[in-house]
Amino acid sequence: xxxxxxxMVELLRSNIGEVSPANWTKANTLRMLNQAYTELIRRFSMxxxxxxxxxxxxxxxxxxITFPDDCMKPVYLEDSDNSPVNWLNSVGQRRISRTFxxxxxxxxxxxxxxxxxxxxxxxxxxxxxxxxxxxxxxxxLHAGTASASTAGxxxxxxxxxxxxxxxxxxxAELEVIGGSNPGVYDVTDYVGSTRVLTLTxxxxxGSNTYGIVPITPSECNDYIVLRATVLAxxxxxxxxxxxxxxxxxSDFKAVRNDLTAWIDTRVIENQGMSIGxxxx
Numbered sequence: 001x002x003x004x005x006x007x008m009v010e011l012l013r014s015n016i017g018e019v020s021p022a023n024w025t026k027a028n029t030l031r032m033l034n035q036a037y038t039e040l041i042r043r044f045s046m047x048x049x050x051x052x053x054x055x056x057x058x059x060x061x062x063x064x065i066t067f068p069d070d071c072m073k074p075v076y077l078e079d080s081d082n083s084p085v086n087w088l089n090s091v092g093q094r095r096i097s098r099t100f101x102x103x104x105x106x107x108x109x110x111x112x113x114x115x116x117x118x119x120x121x122x123x124x125x126x127x128x129x130x131x132x133x134x135x136x137x138x139x140x141l142h143a144g145t146a147s148a149s150t151a152g153x154x155x156x157x158x159x160x161x162x163x164x165x166x167x168x169x170x171x172a173e174l175e176v177i178g179g180s181n182p183g184v185y186d187v188t189d190y191v192g193s194t195r196v197l198t199l200t201x202x203x204x205x206g207s208n209t210y211g212i213v214p215i216t217p218s219e220c221n222d223y224i225v226l227r228a229t230v231l232a233x234x235x236x237x238x239x240x241x242x243x244x245x246x247x248x249x250s251d252f253k254a255v256r257n258d259l260t261a262w263i264d265t266r267v268i269e270n271q272g273m274s275i276g277x278x279x280x
Contacts, residue, residue: 002221004175006143006211008033008228015229015248024232026144027161034140036227040216041138043259045073049266052135052215063126065112065119069167072137074119079110080128085121088113094122136215139163139172143211146176147195152202154185154210156195164192173213174199179206184213223259226252 002008009029013019024032044051053075056068067074077085088094091113111122119132144157154174156162163169169190174197176182181203189198199205214221230252233240 002225003218004143004177004211004213005030005033005141006175006177006209008141008211008221008225009143011225012228012232015225016232023235026159029232030141030143030160032228032232033224035231036224037138037141037214037216039227040220040224043263044216045135047263049263050075051217051263051266052138053133054136055131055133058130058132060121060126060128060130063121063123065121065130065132067117067119068132068134070137070171071132071134073135074114074132075135076133077112077119078131080130083109085110085112085130087111088122091115091120097122138215139169139212141212141214142169143209145209146205146207149205149207151204152199154197154199154205156197158195162192162195163190166190166192168192169197169212172215175211175213176205177209177211179208181205182208219262220259223252223255226255 002011009026012029012033013024016024018024018029021029041052052072058065058068065077077087079085086109088096088111094113097111112119113122140163142156142160142162144160146154146156147158148155154176167190169187172187174185174187176185182205185199185201185205187197188200190196214224216224226248229248230245233245233248
C-alpha cells in the first residue's frame, strides 16, 4: 500500500537506488517528497474541484476576521443571516461603496477585502459570527521511527527535520506501522520544542515506524513519488542511469497529464458552467 509518507519515502528510495542513504540523506529525501507534495497542493488549489475546501464558524471583531490557522486561501463568506459577503478585488475599492467622509456602507450586500492574514468587512464596528469557506493549508509530510511513545503520544524521529511551530501537525492523520497497536491515529496537538504529537485514540502506538497521511486523495500518492524521483535523479552527482531516468521522466509526464484531467473533474460527467457572479 502507498497510503502514508513512510511508504512513499521507502518507494522513493527504491526508485533512486538508495535503500541505504548515499547522495540523499533521510532528511533530504523527506524534504524532496515535501517539495513534490507542495507542487501537487498548488495544482489542487488552482483547480475547479474545491478538493481542499472546508468551512468554519468564525468571529468578526470590529469588522476584522483573522484567518484560521490552517487557512491557505479564503473562498466564500456568509454573515449571520446566511447572506453572502462579496469580495472586493483590492483594498483600493473600499470607498466605492461608502458615502464620502463616513464609514457607512451604502450597498445592501456586505463586502470584504483580504489583507495579509485577515479579512476586513467594508463597514465600521461590525461584530458578529460568520461562516468562512476556505482552502486548507497542508501540514508537511513526516515519516520515520518514533523516538518515544506513551499512551496517546508519539515523539517524531529526532534525526529528521520537523516543524518547530506548535500545532503544526494538528488534525493530521498518522499511520503507525507494526508494533502492538498499529493503525490510523488523529493528531490533536503538537509541541514543536519537544516534537511530541498527542494522538487519538489514547493508546501507546509504540516506538515504531510511522508516516503522516497526505491531505490530497490517495490516488495522487504515486504522482508525488514519481515527481520526487525525477527531482532526486536530477541532482548533480546522483546515482543515475540515463535509460532509467528517461523511463521515470516519461512515466511522470504521463501520470501528470492524467492527474491534471482527474483533478479538474470532481463530479463525473459534470460539465456545467456558471456565467457571471451569483446573487446579482
